[in-house]
Amino acid sequence: MKMKDLQGLSMPDLQKKLKDSRSELFNLRFQMATGQLQNHRQIRHVRNDLAQILTEIHMKERTGEPVSAPEPPAPKPRRRRAAAVKEGE
Secondary structure, three states: OOOOHOOOHHHHHHEEEEHHHHHHHHHHHHHHOOOOOOOOHHHHHHHHHHHHHHHHHHHHHOOOOOOOOOOOOEEEEOOOOHHHHHHHH
């Protein structure tokens, strides 16, 4: 991905690319852990893309482009340990 391509994108588009790149990196790391990853250079490439996206986001924040708040992550369901311990007794 080229920096000139990123400079033309709006903030919501950059945040979407950031989210996509992070999920891609997660999937690549998972593939590497399970031995399914063929090309280990993909991880480096995705990490570089992430850095470029983050750099462009920070540059736009400094220049004063309006920043839309990223979507809040969905709350994770809480585990109920106390109930599980009582059931086992």
